[in-house]
Amino acid sequence: MKAIAKKEAIKTITTHYIDGAFVESHGREVMDIVRPTDGQVIARVTLGDEEDTRRAIAAAKRAFATYGRSTKEERASILRRLHEAASARIDDLTAAMVEEYGGVVQFARPIVESGVNAFLASEKALQDLPLTRSWGNTTVTLEPVGVAGLITAWNANALFICLKLASAVAAGCTVVLKPSELSSLQTRVMVEALHEAHLPKGLLNVVTGLGTVVGAELTRNPDVAKISFTGSVGVGESIMRDGAATMKRVTLELGGKSPTILLDDAVLDKAIPAALVLAFMNSGQACAAGTRLLVPKSRLDEIKPRIREAMRAITIGDPADPKTAIGPMVSQKQYERVESYIRKGIEEGAEVLAGGEGHPEGLEAGYFVKPTVFANVRNDMTIAQEEIFGPVLCVIAYDTEEDAIRIANDSKYGLHAAVLGTDIQRARRVASQIRSGRVVINGMTDDPQAPWGGFKYSGVGREYAGYGMEAFLETRAILEA
Numbered sequence: 001m002k003a004i005a006k007k008e009a010i011k012t013i014t015t016h017y018i019d020g021a022f023v024e025s026h027g028r029e030v031m032d033i034v035r036p037t038d039g040q041v042i043a044r045v046t047l048g049d050e051e052d053t054r055r056a057i058a059a060a061k062r063a064f065a066t067y068g069r070s071t072k073e074e075r076a077s078i079l080r081r082l083h084e085a086a087s088a089r090i091d092d093l094t095a096a097m098v099e100e101y102g103g104v105v106q107f108a109r110p111i112v113e114s115g116v117n118a119f120l121a122s123e124k125a126l127q128d129l130p131l132t133r134s135w136g137n138t139t140v141t142l143e144p145v146g147v148a149g150l151i152t153a154w155n156a157n158a159l160f161i162c163l164k165l166a167s168a169v170a171a172g173c174t175v176v177l178k179p180s181e182l183s184s185l186q187t188r189v190m191v192e193a194l195h196e197a198h199l200p201k202g203l204l205n206v207v208t209g210l211g212t213v214v215g216a217e218l219t220r221n222p223d224v225a226k227i228s229f230t231g232s233v234g235v236g237e238s239i240m241r242d243g244a245a246t247m248k249r250v251t252l253e254l255g256g257k258s259p260t261i262l263l264d265d266a267v268l269d270k271a272i273p274a275a276l277v278l279a280f281m282n283s284g285q286a287c288a289a290g291t292r293l294l295v296p297k298s299r300l301d302e303i304k305p306r307i308r309e310a311m312r313a314i315t316i317g318d319p320a321d322p323k324t325a326i327g328p329m330v331s332q333k334q335y336e337r338v339e340s341y342i343r344k345g346i347e348e349g350a351e352v353l354a355g356g357e358g359h360p361e362g363l364e365a366g367y368f369v370k371p372t373v374f375a376n377v378r379n380d381m382t383i384a385q386e387e388i389f390g391p392v393l394c395v396i397a398y399d400t401e402e403d404a405i406r407i408a409n410d411s412k413y414g415l416h417a418a419v420l421g422t423d424i425q426r427a428r429r430v431a432s433q434i435r436s437g438r439v440v441i442n443g444m445t446d447d448p449q450a451p452w453g454g455f456k457y458s459g460v461g462r463e464y465a466g467y468g469m470e471a472f473l474e475t476r477a478i479l480e481a
C-alpha cells in the first residue's frame, strides 16, 4: 500500500459537457475527491449549479427536435460508435474506478466491460423491437419519451452511465446525465471516451454536481420528461414525489437486502464460496449483494466452521492487486456507517463468526473495514432488515424449504436473490417463489438481455436492453375513421 501513498499532483475538473463541448462550470463550489485507500485528496472538482443544469437541459431539448425523429438505423449506428469509443478506454475506466472509488480490480474490470457491452445489447434489442405495428386502420408507433435525466450512484459508475445512456439512445431520447459527485474522475474518463463517438450535439450532456442542486433541478424542470435513477430509497422517494409535479416518468433502481438460500442438498465446497462471492461482491457495496445467507438448521454446525475457514482465505487490501477480493469503503462516511451496523449486530446479540469492529490489521490509513459474518441472526434484527452497503453477512437458520422462502421474502426489498442446491428442479421451484426482480441459481451470473430491477422498495421499472429501452418509450396510436 506504500506505493500508492506517495505525493502526486492533484487533478482539477472545472468543466461540464454541454452541447458537444467541455464548458466551464457556472457553479463555483469546489469539492475534494479523496482516495479511499489512504484518505489523500487526489482531485478537486467544480460542482455545477442550477444554471449549468438548465443549459444542459436546453441543449438536450434542442437536440431532441431532430434526434427524437431518428431512424432505427441512425440510432443503431450511434450505439455501435458508443461501444467502439468506450471499448478503447476500458483500461483507463477500470483504473479510475480502482483509484477513485477503491473498487477491486477483479470486480471493476468486468463491471466496466459489462457497461461497455450494454451499447451492443441495446442495439440488438432495438433491432429486434418493431417500432411500428399496424392492423386494420390502426398504426401504433413507439415514440421516445423526450429529454431524459439520468442520475447515478457511485458504486458502479461506468456500468450505470452506459446502461442508461444505451437505453435512452436506442429509444431516441436525448439526455442530461448527473453522475454521483463521488465519481467525478471516472465520469471524466467516460465522457472523454464517449466524446470520440462524434454524437449529434446535445444528445449527451453531463453536469457533475450535488444531488440536491443538479439532481433536484432535473427532477423539477418541466423540459425533462423522464428520470432514470440509481441510488438510495430515500432519494428515490423524493424524485418520485417531486417529479409528480411535472408528471415525470420514473425508473428507480434502489437498494436491496438480498437473500441467498442454501438448500440442504447443496455441496458445501461449492456453495460456501459462491455464497461469499455473492455477499462480498464490490466489497459489499453492491445493491445486489447477497447479505442474508439462509442455511438449513440441520447443517448449521457443519456450515459455520467452513465459513470461518473460507473467510480466512479472503484477501483484503490494495484494490489494484488482482488477488484482492475486498477493498476499502468509498468514504469515511461509508466506513462509519458500516462500523455502526457491525456494532449494532453485536448489541443485537448476533454471534461474530468472522471480522468485527475496527480496521483490519495493517490497513489503518484508508476506509477499510473487517469483512464480517454474523451467525445466530434473526431475520427481524436491524442487521438483517436494513441495507448496510458494506461487507457484512448475516447467517440465518431455517427449518424447512417453506420457512426459507418465507424468510427470504420477509424484507422490504426485492432486488436480487440466489438459490444454491444440487436438485435443479427444486432450486427452480424455490426461485419461482422469491419476490425479487432477479434470482440466480448456483452462483452469480449475468445476461445483458435479462431485465434488472426490483420488487417492493427495490424500485420501479426495469433496465437492460429491451426492458430498459421500453422505459424510455411512449406508444402513439393513429386510427383512421
Ligand code: NAD
Pocket (backbone or CB within 6 Å): 151, 152, 153, 154, 155, 156, 178, 179, 180, 181, 209, 210, 211, 212, 214, 215, 216, 219, 230, 231, 232, 233, 235, 236, 238, 239, 252, 253, 254, 255, 256, 286, 287, 387, 389, 415, 453, 454, 458, 459
Ligand atoms: P444516493 O441516493 O445518495 O445518491 C444517488 C444519486 O442521487 C447521486 O448522484 C446523488 O447526487 C443523487 N441525489 C442525491 N440527492 C438527490 C436529490 N434530492 N434529487 C436528485 N438526485 C439526488 O445513493 P448512493 O449513496 O450514491 O448509492 C447507494 C445506494 O444506491 C444504495 O442504496 C444502493 O443499493 C443503491 N444502488 C442501487 C442499484 C440498483 O441497480 N438497484 C445499483 C447501485 C446502487
